[in-house]
Amino acid sequence: MKETLDYCVQVLNERGVDKFQCSLANKKQYEMNLEGTAFSLIRTITDHTLSITVIKDQRKGTIFVNGVDEQSIRAAVDTALELSSTSQPDPDYDISPKQDMRVFQRGPKEPEPERMYELLKEYSQEVPALFPTIKLMETTFMHTHSVTRFVNSNGVEFMTDTGVYELSSIFASKDGEKSTSFNYSGFSMRDLEKSLLERGSLKVLLRQSEEHLEARPFAGHFVGDVIFTPDCLNVLLHLYAMTFLGDSALIGGTSPFKNKLGQKVADDKLTISSQPVSEAMASGYFVTRDGFAADNVTLVEEGVLKSFLLSQYGSKKTGFERAKNEGRCWVVEPGEKSLTEMISQVDRGLLVARYSGGSPSSNGDFSAVAKNSYYIENGKIMYPVTETMIAGNLVDILANVKEISSERVDFGEGIIPYLWTTGVTISGK
Amino acid sequence: MIVRNLQQYFPLVSQYTELKSQENRILRVAYLQGNLVQNVKNSTRGISARVYRNGCWGFASTPDMTDVKKVIQEATDNAIFLDAREQKGLAPFASDSPVLEKNFGTKKPRLGQKEIMDFTKEVDSYIAGKYPKLSSRQVSLNCLDMEKTLITSDGASLYSLLPRSTFVVSLSIDKDGDTVEVYNLAGGQGQFEDNFASPEDLYPMIDELYEHLVRKSEGVYAKAGLKDCILDPDLAGILAHEAIGHTTEADFVLGGSVATEYLNKQAASPLVTLVDFAHSYNGETLPMPIYIDDEGTEARDVVIIEQGILKNYMHNKQTARHFGVKPDGNARAYQYHDEPLIRMRNTAILPGTSKLEDMIASIEDGYYLVKSSNGQADTTSEFMFGVVLGYEIKNGKLAKAIKDLTISGVAFEVLQHVTMVSDDMSWSCGGMCGKKQMIPVGMGGPALKTKVNIGGR
Numbered sequence A: 001m002k003e004t005l006d007y008c009v010q011v012l013n014e015r016g017v018d019k020f021q022c023s024l025a026n027k028k029q030y031e032m033n034l035e036g037t038a039f040s041l042i043r044t045i046t047d048h049t050l051s052i053t054v055i056k057d058q059r060k061g062t063i064f065v066n067g068v069d070e071q072s073i074r075a076a077v078d079t080a081l082e083l084s085s086t087s088q089p090d091p092d093y094d095i096s097p098k099q100d101m102r103v104f105q106r107g108p109k110e111p112e113p114e115r116m117y118e119l120l121k122e123y124s125q126e127v128p129a130l131f132p133t134i135k136l137m138e139t140t141f142m143h144t145h146s147v148t149r150f151v152n153s154n155g156v157e158f159m160t161d162t163g164v165y166e167l168s169s170i171f172a173s174k175d176g177e178k179s180t181s182f183n184y185s186g187f188s189m190r191d192l193e194k195s196l197l198e199r200g201s202l203k204v205l206l207r208q209s210e211e212h213l214e215a216r217p218f219a220g221h222f223v224g225d226v227i228f229t230p231d232c233l234n235v236l237l238h239l240y241a242m243t244f245l246g247d248s249a250l251i252g253g254t255s256p257f258k259n260k261l262g263q264k265v266a267d268d269k270l271t272i273s274s275q276p277v278s279e280a281m282a283s284g285y286f287v288t289r290d291g292f293a294a295d296n297v298t299l300v301e302e303g304v305l306k307s308f309l310l311s312q313y314g315s316k317k318t319g320f321e322r323a324k325n326e327g328r329c330w331v332v333e334p335g336e337k338s339l340t341e342m343i344s345q346v347d348r349g350l351l352v353a354r355y356s357g358g359s360p361s362s363n364g365d366f367s368a369v370a371k372n373s374y375y376i377e378n379g380k381i382m383y384p385v386t387e388t389m390i391a392g393n394l395v396d397i398l399a400n401v402k403e404i405s406s407e408r409v410d411f412g413e414g415i416i417p418y419l420w421t422t423g424v425t426i427s428g429k
Numbered sequence B: 001m002i003v004r005n006l007q008q009y010f011p012l013v014s015q016y017t018e019l020k021s022q023e024n025r026i027l028r029v030a031y032l033q034g035n036l037v038q039n040v041k042n043s044t045r046g047i048s049a050r051v052y053r054n055g056c057w058g059f060a061s062t063p064d065m066t067d068v069k070k071v072i073q074e075a076t077d078n079a080i081f082l083d084a085r086e087q088k089g090l091a092p093f094a095s096d097s098p099v100l101e102k103n104f105g106t107k108k109p110r111l112g113q114k115e116i117m118d119f120t121k122e123v124d125s126y127i128a129g130k131y132p133k134l135s136s137r138q139v140s141l142n143c144l145d146m147e148k149t150l151i152t153s154d155g156a157s158l159y160s161l162l163p164r165s166t167f168v169v170s171l172s173i174d175k176d177g178d179t180v181e182v183y184n185l186a187g188g189q190g191q192f193e194d195n196f197a198s199p200e201d202l203y204p205m206i207d208e209l210y211e212h213l214v215r216k217s218e219g220v221y222a223k224a225g226l227k228d229c230i231l232d233p234d235l236a237g238i239l240a241h242e243a244i245g246h247t248t249e250a251d252f253v254l255g256g257s258v259a260t261e262y263l264n265k266q267a268a269s270p271l272v273t274l275v276d277f278a279h280s281y282n283g284e285t286l287p288m289p290i291y292i293d294d295e296g297t298e299a300r301d302v303v304i305i306e307q308g309i310l311k312n313y314m315h316n317k318q319t320a321r322h323f324g325v326k327p328d329g330n331a332r333a334y335q336y337h338d339e340p341l342i343r344m345r346n347t348a349i350l351p352g353t354s355k356l357e358d359m360i361a362s363i364e365d366g367y368y369l370v371k372s373s374n375g376q377a378d379t380t381s382e383f384m385f386g387v388v389l390g391y392e393i394k395n396g397k398l399a400k401a402i403k404d405l406t407i408s409g410v411a412f413e414v415l416q417h418v419t420m421v422s423d424d425m426s427w428s429c430g431g432m433c434g435k436k437q438m439i440p441v442g443m444g445g446p447a448l449k450t451k452v453n454i455g456g457r
Helices: A002-014 A070-085 A113-130 A202-214 A230-245 A247-251 A312-318 A339-344 A394-399 B007-012 B068-086 B113-130 B199-217 B233-248 B250-254 B317-323 B356-361 B411-416
Strands: A020-035 A038-056 A059-065 A102-106 A134-152 A157-175 A183-189 A221-228 A272-274 A297-301 A330-332 A348-352 A354-356 A365-371 A373-377 A380-386 A389-393 A403-410 A414-427 B016-032 B035-053 B056-062 B099-103 B136-152 B157-175 B178-189 B225-231 B274-277 B302-306 B346-349 B365-377 B382-394 B397-401 B405-410 B426-428 B432-435 B437-440 B442-445 B448-454
Touching (some): A002 A038, A002 A070, A002 A134, A038 A070, A038 A113, A038 B068, A070 B113, A113 A134, A113 A157, A113 B068, A134 B250, A202 A380, A221 A339, A230 A330, A230 A354, A230 A394, A247 B035, A339 A380, A339 A403, A339 A414, A348 A414, A365 B382, A365 B405, A389 A394, B007 B016, B016 B068, B016 B113, B056 B068, B113 B136, B113 B157, B113 B199, B157 B199, B178 B199, B178 B382, B199 B382, B199 B397, B225 B356, B233 B302, B233 B346, B233 B382, B233 B411, B233 B426, B233 B442, B250 B317, B411 B448
Parallel strands (some): A038 B056, A059 B035, A102 A157, A221 A348, B099 B157, B225 B365, B346 B442
Antiparallel strands (some): A020 A038, A020 A134, A038 A059, A221 A414, A272 A330, A348 A373, A354 A365, A365 A389, A373 A380, B016 B136, B035 B056, B136 B157, B157 B178, B225 B448, B274 B302, B274 B346, B365 B382, B405 B448, B426 B442, B432 B437
């Protein structure tokens, strides 16, 4: 690997490129698949990604290739130079400044196929035994080992060596003519000690899926409370970051938070951070795509906006500080009440387990179908619902937080609680 | 460069094997507010093998084009690992051995990078110059070439180059503190040179988009509830793909999709015939033409719904055998390192006999829904689509534009309520369908008159 990237740097130097960054990632993935409860496929993938960005006369070009022989590397450098020479100049294009050389290592480098098979077999047997009406649709269990070397012309050099196991499972329930919406979840892990059903939120979601065989349309239209499950809140946090905090929203000027840094944007009870380098994250990352050593970042602290998620380019374009990472790996600080206590205090609302909707408008307005969700009235879950929509504003959702649960789900790529909010329009059929 | 002659490796094969060499080439250029925020090329190429052994599959891939022997061995080992433990004892699949070469690359001289960049910049400059009141504008060019060679040990053989190139233009203006956005897409199947002769060709689309934006900025909120609506072909195509098509993919059927309840029953209005076309319709090549799929099966059209009756599911070899039918070429893979999954190709509702103007005239109080921003659907056929462009229909005429809204419902019910189908048809090829892997698909249709649940606050 070192020789390959060194050759790339040599070609860039030969071509007279004085500002560049390049990285080479070598990936090996080992994957087992279930279709239903039957093993269907084992897949082994070897891949490389050579990424080259050149900046010449303030003009930038980037290429990604997976051919890493000398001829392919020379062709890739020439293409990157052609992309750069034909682009428009922008003084804000840059590469990261000199940083100390760092080596990062985390997770198992080699998969344990026998143990993976054993765990997945157990999953394929336990699910129908514990949840007889569940239909597993697609389950993927994989190990990925990636070794990445990053260098740039300012002398930055990072080596990253990570190994992680990941499981994802999609399922629905069917009993005679009754069938439910599908649901899914997944998680990352570094070891194979625990059974798969003991991790993440799968056990809860599988139970809920069976309960949804008795789901019915909700009749009514009101503004009320919603408790978002950890799986659902995880999705909302991605949408929140993308809509309000990233390069596109701030360079385009569409973020309602563009003048809110250091100001209150959410309820006091809410603290959200992105923790890619935390020991708790099986699926973290150590280096940003623009060549900075990543660090954990608090985005919202007790309701106050502390950081955007701007890249170096976004930072230069907008004048705001560059973020210390590029998001994901969300951690939401827990509250003091349990989910059960929270539900007992809801007058009228929904427990929303899956957000089926697109990205919110740039102002945060959203409308979505509340999938795999339950109607709550007078502190009790009344029944699972179908064909029920929720509409609101993502800024308001986090400004109107009533409680955050004490229990959280560890997805290995985020640690997320239940979140109880209000002011959401709930519409039935 | 992909490996064209894979036949030489078959002496190494002891089980049923698919061998593929593929390269996907991508160019992305994007201007946001005049800033060049994306100027990227991506090339992913390699070799993969998939081996079948007594009901178990093994797959392996490598980017090293010279490692064919190693890939076949790894895939075989993976199949052996599973077979030894699962012992399914299933027979080989029925043999199919179509042979074909299809190259949809341009016959025109290829443009250089500078010419493409200048073209894109000129489109952006046109917008900036003509519409200075915009609060934001984005012009994105996406070009994808998928070139592959596939052979199977049954004797199937395919070489194909499937390109597509699209421009997406997004425009925003601020109105009363809110940002109003619209977007549209141009292009489709074919390389840049075949789809975009001159920047001026895009200006009518941009001018029309701006007109929509202005009207939308003065638009009103749609009223929530079940309403008479006309779904423009863009939305009818998404409904056909997302909300009906996916429920009839046989792997989802086996996973309990609602389509099992409709087979050979009235699933939609008799006005509705829904087909997943392989490659052609009325003699014209469709946006995503598939002639042989990634399992080496010859691709044929699948009539999913015929005059309202659900007739067929879509299959790969394995599910076709399960259901006792022949596969029709729906097993597709996106990258060289992807295994084939059951996917749609070009999914559309067939045109009817009504005129769009008559359909609009037939509605006293409803909506004409034109463009969707996104869509999600369920195995129950329950769906949700964001609608970013639409108009009120009042007393049979188009009235005010409407602000962003969400429509939802149960797709089979929506199709049961279809009372008019327009006699025209249009296709789109801009989207990627996600299902473990992303893959480009085509979708299309006529306009439909039906009842749709309008979401609202």
